[in-house]
Amino acid sequence: MSVEKNTQPTNPESESSGDPRTGASPRAGDSPRIGVDEWVAQADERKQARSGFWGTIANRWETIPVFWRIGFVAFILILAPIVTNTTPVLSLLDISNNDFMVRVGATFLAFSILAIGLNVVVGYAGLLDLGYVAFFGLASYGYAYLSSDFIGAGVHVPYFISIPVVVAFTALVGYLLGSLAIRLYGDYLAIVTLGFGLLFFQLAQTLTRVRFFWLERPVDLTRGPNGINNLDAIPLITSRIEESIAYGYIYLFGSTFTPTIKYYFLFLIMLGLVVLVVHHMNQSRLGRGWRAMREDDLAAEVMGIPVRHLKLMAFATGAGIAALAGATFAAWQGNVVPIRYNVLALINLYAMVVLGGLGSLPGVIIGAFIYTLLPEILRNVVYATTLFYVGGLIGLVAWLEPSKRLVMVLGGTFLAGLLLKFLVNLLWPGFDTGVAPTEGFFLNQWAQSWLIIPANFTTAGNLAIGAGIAALLATVSIKNWWRYVFLGLTIYLFGFAWETRLAVEPSVTRILVVGASLVVLMITRPQGLLGKLRVEIL
Amino acid sequence: MNDQNSQPKIENSQSTPPLLRLTDVNTFYGPIHILQNINLEIYPGELVCLLGGNASGKSTTLKTILGIVTPAGGTVEFQGETVQDQPTSYRIEQGMAVVPENRRIFGDMSVHENLLMGAYLRTDHQQMKQDLERVLELFPRLKERLKQFGSTLSGGEQQMLAMARALMSRPKLLLMDEPSMGLAPILVEQSFEIIQQINREGTSVFMVEQNANMALSIANRGYVLQTGRIVLADKAKNLLNNEQMRHAYLGH
Ligand SMILES: Nc1ncnc2c1ncn2[C@@H]1O[C@H](COP(=O)(O)OP(=O)(O)OP(=O)(O)O)[C@@H](O)[C@H]1O
Numbered sequence A: 001m002s003v004e005k006n007t008q009p010t011n012p013e014s015e016s017s018g019d020p021r022t023g024a025s026p027r028a029g030d031s032p033r034i035g036v037d038e039w040v041a042q043a044d045e046r047k048q049a050r051s052g053f054w055g056t057i058a059n060r061w062e063t064i065p066v067f068w069r070i071g072f073v074a075f076i077l078i079l080a081p082i083v084t085n086t087t088p089v090l091s092l093l094d095i096s097n098n099d100f101m102v103r104v105g106a107t108f109l110a111f112s113i114l115a116i117g118l119n120v121v122v123g124y125a126g127l128l129d130l131g132y133v134a135f136f137g138l139a140s141y142g143y144a145y146l147s148s149d150f151i152g153a154g155v156h157v158p159y160f161i162s163i164p165v166v167v168a169f170t171a172l173v174g175y176l177l178g179s180l181a182i183r184l185y186g187d188y189l190a191i192v193t194l195g196f197g198l199l200f201f202q203l204a205q206t207l208t209r210v211r212f213f214w215l216e217r218p219v220d221l222t223r224g225p226n227g228i229n230n231l232d233a234i235p236l237i238t239s240r241i242e243e244s245i246a247y248g249y250i251y252l253f254g255s256t257f258t259p260t261i262k263y264y265f266l267f268l269i270m271l272g273l274v275v276l277v278v279h280h281m282n283q284s285r286l287g288r289g290w291r292a293m294r295e296d297d298l299a300a301e302v303m304g305i306p307v308r309h310l311k312l313m314a315f316a317t318g319a320g321i322a323a324l325a326g327a328t329f330a331a332w333q334g335n336v337v338p339i340r341y342n343v344l345a346l347i348n349l350y351a352m353v354v355l356g357g358l359g360s361l362p363g364v365i366i367g368a369f370i371y372t373l374l375p376e377i378l379r380n381v382v383y384a385t386t387l388f389y390v391g392g393l394i395g396l397v398a399w400l401e402p403s404k405r406l407v408m409v410l411g412g413t414f415l416a417g418l419l420l421k422f423l424v425n426l427l428w429p430g431f432d433t434g435v436a437p438t439e440g441f442f443l444n445q446w447a448q449s450w451l452i453i454p455a456n457f458t459t460a461g462n463l464a465i466g467a468g469i470a471a472l473l474a475t476v477s478i479k480n481w482w483r484y485v486f487l488g489l490t491i492y493l494f495g496f497a498w499e500t501r502l503a504v505e506p507s508v509t510r511i512l513v514v515g516a517s518l519v520v521l522m523i524t525r526p527q528g529l530l531g532k533l534r535v536e537i538l
Numbered sequence B: 001m002n003d004q005n006s007q008p009k010i011e012n013s014q015s016t017p018p019l020l021r022l023t024d025v026n027t028f029y030g031p032i033h034i035l036q037n038i039n040l041e042i043y044p045g046e047l048v049c050l051l052g053g054n055a056s057g058k059s060t061t062l063k064t065i066l067g068i069v070t071p072a073g074g075t076v077e078f079q080g081e082t083v084q085d086q087p088t089s090y091r092i093e094q095g096m097a098v099v100p101e102n103r104r105i106f107g108d109m110s111v112h113e114n115l116l117m118g119a120y121l122r123t124d125h126q127q128m129k130q131d132l133e134r135v136l137e138l139f140p141r142l143k144e145r146l147k148q149f150g151s152t153l154s155g156g157e158q159q160m161l162a163m164a165r166a167l168m169s170r171p172k173l174l175l176m177d178e179p180s181m182g183l184a185p186i187l188v189e190q191s192f193e194i195i196q197q198i199n200r201e202g203t204s205v206f207m208v209e210q211n212a213n214m215a216l217s218i219a220n221r222g223y224v225l226q227t228g229r230i231v232l233a234d235k236a237k238n239l240l241n242n243e244q245m246r247h248a249y250l251g252h
């Protein structure tokens, strides 16, 4: 073994993967062992059989003890807002707004909490709850009523009372909605809860003139689409402690302890607590019951598992967690507006949970991270364009692997594009004269000098999105070499769509990217990034 | 051999109160009247079977006993206590366990986890460990496959797992819905032997079976269900010799 090591000192991989040329394969035990049931013997190994780049990273990561893993993540999360708010980092990233990165971070943490709550209901208990954002909203309005000038001359309950009250109330509403919906399964449950979510959104927008028979004038309950403003802030533990922390912060880091940083840490503390509680719940008997019930609730029932109670617990816990995030989020923003609790927010949360992997806490947090960061990146044309082209290239390399095919597709597409541009300019001068809205960044410039940009590119760009998707579908479904022609076409069309439309329409692009990432996920990794693979029974 | 096993028990049983008693039970699915005035009882230590054609209401009887469906009328008593208004989990806690129709193994869980699910309501962890050992002795095949996922077990192994899982709760009354379904003849015989063994060790068994001959050969008593009514109730030996019975179910 040591001799082999010396002959190949530069390649540490050869040790673990076994080098057929040297003949000294460490997998000498690969031949079937007589009398040992291979299936049984492999049960453990099958889980470990991860390969490729991510597989290697995941395996390495899992050799670190859990305590250190959590410590490492916590360390980064604590340091991140402090480091990103320093001048050198901000100027490096070309960001002028001081709190920008921290704000994205706090949003990520808040959405992690929300997604974990959703994960309890959908991932653990297997209940398709489409009314989840209503709990988020309900808690925000609850906090607004208890901590603003909205009611009467103003109600200002201290946060350590108002938040528990709001959480308990929302959990109770979750429990009640659960007991109404408990008899429903799958689609029906989804429809009823979706109705609840939409109803909440509608009521929040319209309950501006409610007549109570004992009052003479109609009452404004929600202030409609404008929402309620000037909510009380939440101090970090107490305002006295917050002051001294702020003082120490300036002393230590030389920059101001802004409210955004404070909420970042509030959310971080809450996330830690929520993860702890939820993890513990899932490890306990309750979690085992959820698992059984999610798989087969009749079988769970006859094991003596109180299925009804467990479902209600899941609803209430999910609602309570949403409320914790909701109240704090409202306090941070200083306002509540109905638009924050619409179906798009729901889709966003579901995307996080599904992408990360239903039932996996780290997965859900990663999902929240990706989908919070994504729109921020898309908002900046330079970042978005870099992500688009580099991501596209990585995707191509991952699919075709560094091979002749890859070179031929890329080279062929490049040459075909040039040829096309040359022909169009020759036969139809004056057509390729448009100026795409993305200028300046070198990747944009390169792409535009290769693409044909007609003078009126808006319609063409919209068409290219559709045509690109069609070409992509053709690429995926065709099996012979024609697929590579369609792949080239896909690259061209998406490049065109990107330069003319997508790069400058972040809101559209965001929806497309969320949709596309979920489709890709469904094809390549249906269990989500960190979810466990479910064995299908046929 | 059978007579030795069954005779004395029946005589004893009449003097002690029944473990389970159904009195005038009527069960509906919506407007459809399924069970009509069902009366049956199972005494401690007995092995009783419930026979009947397809759709005669056998599974519905078990569901009524377990509380998955609630009878519109009549009483279900378990250990002298009226339980028809209690939830399923309560009845399991009191000592019922079931091997459900079609096994209903948790496919996403390992064999070991499946077994622990059977003991969901128990908190005596020391005892549970012992019971796990005992159950695995009864089903050595499962012992080899403790880490394997439920869904990757063969049909026969799943049936064993379903039985083992039910035993993990240390039931007083074991309900079984067609334990021989889908098993090869040799496995049917084996599992019937195991059922007998379980019964000999003190667990009362109430078994729904299509395999009337086999079931009656190990049972003390039997009931015959036909379109929701009990049409015959007798000692197993008598049922085996019953003319009508032989004509309708035993096929010889
Ligand atoms: N959930 C239900 N809703 C409506 N009808 C039902 C339901 N479950 C069973 N039935 C009906 O009740 C009748 C009795 O069903 P049951 O399952 O008790 O029959 P079984 O005797 O167990 O039959 P098998 O031997 O085929 O399992 C059948 O006609 C069946 O269609």
Ligand SMILES: [Mg+2]
Residues within 6 Å of the ligand: B058, B059, B060, B101, B177
């Ligand atoms: Mg049946």
